[in-house]
Amino acid sequence: MFPEKKSKWKLIVGIIVAILLVAVVSVFGAYKYMISPVNKHHTKNVLVRIPQGSSTVKIANIFKEKNLIRNPQIFAIYVKLHHENLKAGFYKFNQSQSIPTIIDHLSKGGKYQVAAxxxxxxxxxxxxxxxxxxxxxxxxxxxxxxxxxxxxxxxxxxxxxxxxxxxxxxxxxxxxxxxxxxxxxxxxxxxxxxxxxxxxxxxxxxxxxxxxxEYEAVMKEKKITPHTVLTMGSLIEEEATAFSDRALISSVFYNRLKAGMPLQTDPTVLYALGQHKSKVLYQDLKVKSPYNTYLNKGMPIGPIASPGKESVKAALYPAKSDYLYFLANKEGKVIFTKTLQQHNTEKAKFIK
Known part of the structure; x- marks a missing residue:
């Protein structure tokens, strides 16, 4: 090839390379601009809801409608390039956040989600x-x-x-x-x-x-059903005070069941009556109901309230004791006794 032709080809290739470089730089610059914050000085948050099962395109359009991104197609491309999995829920975003930041928050969810x-x-x-x-x-x-x-x-x-x-x-x-x-x-x-x-x-x-x-193994070992656990747990929950020992209360109930004694717990009477009272009266104990543990031996027919974690645990792990009675004094301290005579003695001291 003649020197002039070589020189001409070099010039053409140089021009093409230069054009491509300019194009790449321009595209990169445009892309960088498109993923940058809409307004880095605008920090007022808006609530954004991402419905369950939303596609990337739908999510991109939600952000465009809220004026939080410039271009939904660029948003979708970014998600695809980074293989992100966006989580549904409620979020707060503002115009000072870039597409990478928005997508990072959506992919992590958790602490970035807000409750409606x-x-x-x-x-x-x-x-x-x-x-x-x-x-x-x-x-x-x-x-x-x-x-x-x-x-x-x-x-x-x-x-x-x-x-x-x-x-x-x-x-x-x-x-x-x-x-x-x-x-x-x-x-x-x-x-x-x-x-x-x-x-x-x-x-x-x-x-x-x-x-x-969590207690599946112990329930199976003791042959106790979820219904029984929640029923016993609810009795413990209703009898417990801030100072009481739930495991000991549980032991009293189990000891009475083993001895064939009625549980005689006042909260079951109140539940049977369907009302809250500061004091259970003698006539209240006669209410006919499968929940009344004064009239019926054994456990009530079902739970009387929603027991918390400690009461559920106490229902499955009662303390070892010989107690058959308990009562709470005015300060909320629970006093446990083994015999009816002891119980009545303590009752005379604290219950007027």
């Missing part, structure tokens, strides 16, 4: 009280809630999800509320503004199942 709604169920709550809490926190009707929580079709749908937890024990004749004692006391967070009742109670059942799964 939350509800706190205290230990020892009865189903009626839980219904009232749900009604207040979610702007629902407590009567409708109780009606649905008593609906056999609704309950059987939950049984399919929790077959080992929600056994047919919850449908024993005389059971007031099938789910009494089964809704675990804790604080729950929801990613929907208006979750259904099923969406609200499902996490509570999940927590109860998780709690009992």
């Amino acid at each position: 709604k939350s509800v706190m169920i205290p230990e020892g709550s009865q189903l009626k009280e839980i219904a009232s809490i749900i009604a207040k926190d979610f702007n629902m009707n407590s009567v409708d809630i109780l009606k649905q929580l008593n609906d056999p079709t609704f309950i059987k749908g939950l049984q399919k999800k929790y077959p080992t937890l929600l056994t047919n024990d919850i449908f024993k004749p005389g059971i007031r509320y099938p789910l009494e004692g089964y809704l675990y006391p804790s604080t729950y967070f929801y990613s929907h503004d208006h979750p259904s009742l099923e969406e609200i109670v499902t996490p509570m059942l999940t927590e109860t199942q998780k709690e009992l799964t």
